[in-house]
Amino acid sequence: MLRTIRENNKSIWLRFFVPYLIILIVPLLIGLFAYTKTSTIMSNEAAKSNLLLLDQAKTTIDRRLSDVEMLAQQLITNTGVLSFQGIREPFKDTNLIRLLETRKSIADYGLYNNFILDYALMFKNSEIALTPHKTYTLPKFYQDYMTYTDMDYQTWYDQFLKPYHKREYFPAQPVRLAGKNVDLVTYIQSMGLSSNPQGAIMVLIDNKELMQLLKGVDVSSGGWAYIADQNGNIITGASGAGEEGVKPVSLDARRPSGFFNHQIGSKTMSVTYTTSTYNGWKFVAVQPTYVVMDKVNYIKRITLIVLAVSLLLGLFCALYLSYRNSRPVQTIIARISDKLSFEHIRGKDAYGFIENTIARLISNNEELETEIEAHKPFLRAAFFQRLLAGSFMTLEEIKAQQNHIRINLDGRFYMVALLQFEKNDHFDNADLLQELDIKRVVAKEVIRSLFESDVYFHDAGENKTAMLFVCNFDDLDECRRNITENLMKAEELLGHQFQAKSDFAVGGSYSNLLEVSRSYEEAMRALNYKVSELSEGIVWYCDLPKTNENYVYPGDVEIRLINYAKVGNKKEVSEILEQLYKWNFRDRKLSAYMFRLFLYELSGSFIKLIDQASISEAEISEFVDNMINQDQIHNQSRMFESVTDTFLKICDTVELRKKSHNNEMIQNIIAFLQEAYVDESLNLSAVADRFHISEMYLSQFFKEQSGVNFSSYIEDLRMNQAKNLLGATKLSVNEIAAAVGYNSSNTFCRAFKRIHATTPLVYRKTLGKKKDILITQDRIQKAVQDK
Known part of the structure; x- marks a missing residue:
């Protein structure tokens, strides 16, 4: 085997050396050939350079257009926008409030894309246009805010609002926008059904930003560059000196990208183009071929000098370069041979061996990635992330999100379980992360096959997977038995499959989807207990020992408490604090140490209120002083009463500040009216x-x-x-x-x-x-x- 490796290394070295030797023997022939082919080579290099520039522009524009369409999708699925589409009298009765709420909800979508100048929602039934900052009637919107230079209102209305548009881009046009003249590319997505559009979402894209990406293409000596949509319509473009404008060029529809020479009038033009796989847009650059030929004479002189020098130094360079360039290939062959059977090398074709090995690895990797991607619920990941984190405030909000992603979570009981794979300290390694993904996919399939009731998965960490069980059993105990038995089977199957330990823990059962986050928190505690105590079997939170229990302060409860306190809602704040009192003082008895930790976390909530509700530190100083007073720590109920009083005082302060602000504003308005x-x-x-x-x-x-x-x-x-x-x-x-x-x-x-x-x-x-x-x-x- 060692002899074979040496023979292959020698063969690789010769394959590098022979080309250099040939260059030394026939330098003049190569020089003449290089000179005769310079024109073609330079043209191709220029085309490749243009192609690179076009590819870079294409990648950037694809990413920005993806953001545009994501913004439109978020707006079109906004519950306020959906409910407002059917309103015909927006200024009547409670429709005023719905109009304000809809305007407020779309203002939350920040303009995070520098291509976007603005966006607007136009409703046919109510004849209202909403921007992030203002409300218009449709005629007023077109007259005062944005007006197409070569289009009257009725033409604009007929073109943009009457037909149904699905992800359509209108070419760049001059527009008067908010008092400024700009060139815009307009994105339109209709609302409602294709047979009965209810309006449209309009995103205004700055054509200047699009043209900025094409400035690298040299059209100063004649020529042009443009972007066309999948139907060949020119979206935008720029032409050089002496050109009448941008003219479309016929392209080979069978090739997504390339370059060729094309006779346009009396000129021979070099055409470079590429096609977006995202939306089928064409990015085209057209340049006169003589622009490239100016460099040929310079290349001729350089070539003669290089040929002369190469005659003297070529031999030494050939020996050195052949050795240096063959070493990496020899190293690759040696490393592959250590991992694979050496018989895979067919004869002395080292390059064929490397090519076959890489092709086989790529094929296996693609198959594996396809299998993993097929089982990743990307569309549902954001929903379950919010559900487990307790970010939803009402059941109506959860229901709306369910309808949007087309899942049904109706059930009698809800429980969250956690699956944790054996911890590895090197999950930053790409290969181990891929191995973990495989485990997750297999585990989900195994668990899904065992349960008749609905089960939903969410990756909760680098080695954890959360499972939401939707149970429809009349008897809760029967539901628990079913989950325990099937999870034990899954634990056994996964152990055989991966020869590694996997831990399961289950939180409490609740009949309300808003409590799912609490079940998730409990499952996390049960899992931590199982891992720390090396417990066997499936661990339920309700079965954990109650001695020296931790305090209960779920993250979703803290978020709701802060949100209600910063708007001065005393009723909701009181209810949440009463629930915390029940969990921590009626349902369990906290040690002094745990109680102090509980108070420290509550103090963190106060600090968050200082930032979010503009509460001064002096307003909570009494509570902080009491909290750190060791003499008071034994009276837990009295301390918690102090917490409650402080929260309610903050609510009073916020409410008083709101009233003071209202009084100041009405006085300023009246004073202004009396003068104006x-x-x-x-x-x-x-x-x-x-x-x-x-x-x-x-x-x-x-x-x-x-x-x-x-x-x-x-x-x-x-x-x-x-x-x-x-x-x-x-x-x-x-x-x-x-x-x-x-x-x-x-x-x-x-x-x-x-x-x-x-x-x-x-x-x-x-x-x-x-x-x-x-x-x-x-x-x-x-x-x-x-x-």
Whole structure:
């Protein structure tokens, strides 16, 4: 075998040396051949360079467009958006609140893609357009916010909202967006059914960002570069000097990428293109071939110099390079031979041996990866992650998510179990991680085959898998027996399969999906107990020994407690604290050490409230002082009462701050109205913009705080001033109307008569008569006094 290895090493060295030797023997022939082929080579190199640039642009754009479509998918599946599609009167009754909630929910989707300038949701039934920052009617949206330069409103409406669009991109067009002229590529995804679209989601993509990716293609000396969709429609492009514009080029549909020469008019052009596997878009660069030929003469001179030098140094370089380049191949052969049977080498074809070995490894790896990917529930991973973490606040939210991912979790009882494979300290190794993935896939198949009831899996850690059991047994004990028996079978089967230990632990059973996170926490504790105590069999949380029990403060409960406290909801805070009291003081007896740990974790919740609810440290200092006071630690109930009081005081503080903020805002609004009412353009929209709030919120807020409608308040201000001017001045009705904020005297007179049941002139005459009577009475009284 050793002799065979040496013979193969010698053969490899010769295979490297012979080409160098041939180069030395026929350098001139190679030089002439290189010169005659320079034009083609340079053209190909330029095409390869362009192809690399196009591939880089394609990869970046594919990733950004994937983000665009993910954003549209998140918006279209938003529950608020779904429920708002059928509304026809958005400003009537409770629809106002739904409109505000929908606007608020879509504003949570941040613009994380620098390609996206903005996005909007357009609803046909309500004729409303929503952006992350504002609400428009559809005509107002097109007129004031975004207008296509060469398209009127009706054409835009017919093109974008009437037909059903599925992931469509409209080519770059000049648009007037928020007062600025920009070029946009528009992405449209219709809402509703294809037979009855309810509106559309529009994502506005900055064409400047797309063109930035094509700037590496040199079109300055003539030529062009463009991006076309899968149907050949040009999305965007740029042309060089002397070109009339971007013109599409016929491409070979059978090849996803390549380059070729093409006669366009009187010019021979070099065409380079590549195709996106994501959406079928074509990325094309067209350049004159003579641009490349300018480099040929330079290459000719370099070639002659290299040939002359190579005659002197070629022999030494050939010997050195053949030795150096053959060493890596020899090393690869030796390492493969250590792992595989040496008979796999056929003759002296070392390259064939390496190629066959790599091909076999790639084939096996692809088969394995396909099998693993087929069993990974990617679409459900996010849902189960939130369910186990306790991130859902209501059952309605869980139900909506279930409908979205098309699963049914209806059952009588819910239990979470954990499967942990034997711990390995080197899970950062790629091979071991792949081995762990295989174990997970096999374990899931084994467990799924054993259970008749529904079971759902979620990878909970590097070597843990969570299982959610949905039980429909009438008897809870029967459900537990079924789970225990089948998990024991699974443990035995997996032990035979992998020759390694696997641990199972099960949390408590609950009838509410909101409690699944608690079962998960309990399963984690049961698993930790099993591992630390080296316990055998399936460990249930309810069977754990109750001595020296840990405190109970699940993560989902902490999140809910903080969320309710920071909005001042005393009722919900009290209920959560009462539940914590029951778990930790009625259901169990904590040691002083465990109780102190419990208080420390509660103090962490207070610190989070300081950051999230802007609570000062002074407001919780009393609790912290009591917590660290060793003399008080024995009175656990009294200490927990202190915790409860502190939380409720925080709720009062938050509520008081909200009221104070509301009082300050209404005073500022009223002060502004009393100064600006003389402006005829003053309206609800102008005031909302002035205070950076929505019109809907301003209208509701003003009515709640002042007791009168916004429009009625402004009208009262104007009418009171008008009455003062009618009685104290000789200004005409036209002048008074303009002075109090009316754009015409007719509007002023109609409003005055509607409120006072008389005209301004009659009101002035009545005031004049009253003044005359008062003056006469004063004169008579004075005359009587003189006598």
